[in-house]
Amino acid sequence: MADTLPNIQIAADTWVDIYAASGIAVGTQVSVINNGGHALYLYSGATAPTEAPNKGSSFGFAPVEANRTAQNQSGDAGAWVFSFAASSIINVAVV
Secondary structure, three states: OOOOOOOEEEOOOOOEEHHHHHOOOOOOOEEEEEOOOOOEEEEEOOOOOOOOOOOOOOOOOEEEOOOOEEEOOOOOOOEEEEEOOOOEEEEEEEO
């Protein structure tokens, strides 16, 4: 098991680069635990999306409910997370 990394605070209405925030190398498969009380949205791509996920639809984005875990794919060019609510928290680990 890999060492636990510090939690990452996710500001509302801002795409956060999971790799940059965690210090994990781009392309590494990661597990993201949503430790906040609100759903988050994950996106894989080299750059952040130019818009927020539609609150009524998760098309193109992977929703992660509170207290749930999601993983990306090894080799992804980037990994991003978005929250509509303030004070969201994630923890990231190498898979």
